[in-house]
Amino acid sequence: MSAGNRLRRAVPFVGSLTDIRTPRPEVVLTYDDGPHPTGTRAVMQALAAHGATATFFVLLSRARVHPEIIGEVTAAGHEIGLHGPDHRRLTSFSAREVVRRTRDAKRELEDLTGTSVRWFRPPYGAQRLSTWAAVRRAGLEVVLWSATTWDARHVSMEERLTHALTEVGRGSILLAHDAFASAADGVDDGDEPEVDRRALTSLLLSEFSRRGLRGTSLSQALQHGTPRRTALFSA
Numbered sequence: 001m002s003a004g005n006r007l008r009r010a011v012p013f014v015g016s017l018t019d020i021r022t023p024r025p026e027v028v029l030t031y032d033d034g035p036h037p038t039g040t041r042a043v044m045q046a047l048a049a050h051g052a053t054a055t056f057f058v059l060l061s062r063a064r065v066h067p068e069i070i071g072e073v074t075a076a077g078h079e080i081g082l083h084g085p086d087h088r089r090l091t092s093f094s095a096r097e098v099v100r101r102t103r104d105a106k107r108e109l110e111d112l113t114g115t116s117v118r119w120f121r122p123p124y125g126a127q128r129l130s131t132w133a134a135v136r137r138a139g140l141e142v143v144l145w146s147a148t149t150w151d152a153r154h155v156s157m158e159e160r161l162t163h164a165l166t167e168v169g170r171g172s173i174l175l176a177h178d179a180f181a182s183a184a185d186g187v188d189d190g191d192e193p194e195v196d197r198r199a200l201t202s203l204l205l206s207e208f209s210r211r212g213l214r215g216t217s218l219s220q221a222l223q224h225g226t227p228r229r230t231a232l233f234s235a
Helices: 003-013 039-049 067-075 095-113 129-137 157-167 197-210
Strands: 016-021 026-032 055-059 079-084 173-177 214-216 226-230
Touching: 016 026, 016 173, 026 039, 039 067, 039 197, 067 079, 067 095, 079 095, 095 129, 157 197, 173 197, 197 214
Parallel strands: 026 055, 026 173, 026 214, 055 079
Antiparallel strands: 016 226
16 A cells, blocks of 8 residues: 555544534533632532533543542532643644643543543643543543633623524534633633533523434443544644
8 A cells, every 4th residue: 555545545534523413403512720628619510400421521630629529529520621721722832742731631631530531631732643642542532622612701791692503503512611721720821711511502502402402422422323523623
């Protein structure tokens, strides 16, 4: 086989999971930047009220402080993914350092959860091909998103709902947050937006139900669907 043919065959496998091809009316719910004693529990209350599950991409910097919430998340039937040792951009590290940091964080998070961790979401969605490959070498699959709630922005609840509902559909992976990264997570992203996370989750799930959709975690959606991967890399 020629080098050119090898490249063409490899290209479909180089990409991050962005949504799910599924016959079921499901939206994958994902939450970043926790765990947080208020935000994570508020989100879980709304999920429980609607019989929904989600995948929580947690920061190790926060999981170390609130390990009890990790236990609450898994006990409620939700899934844990890794968002990083902290919230610094992968693109600020060498590929070798990304492998080391990610592999170490995966092991520590698995010790906390008592289960294997499969998914990784890069902070800010920032990645290069080299860091994507480094995460894969660390034993994780990169998950991005195809819809977002804008809940990390200083906008109104109405704007968040409108934006999310415009983007979301069957098989979408929806990005939301149960916390807001801060200096304790290695970053300064300014003032935290005011977000009623329980209300936002509840309103979204109510609208999903009206449209015949339901919220689920990534692994549950993949039980009946197949992943769609897209090559999305930073300049």
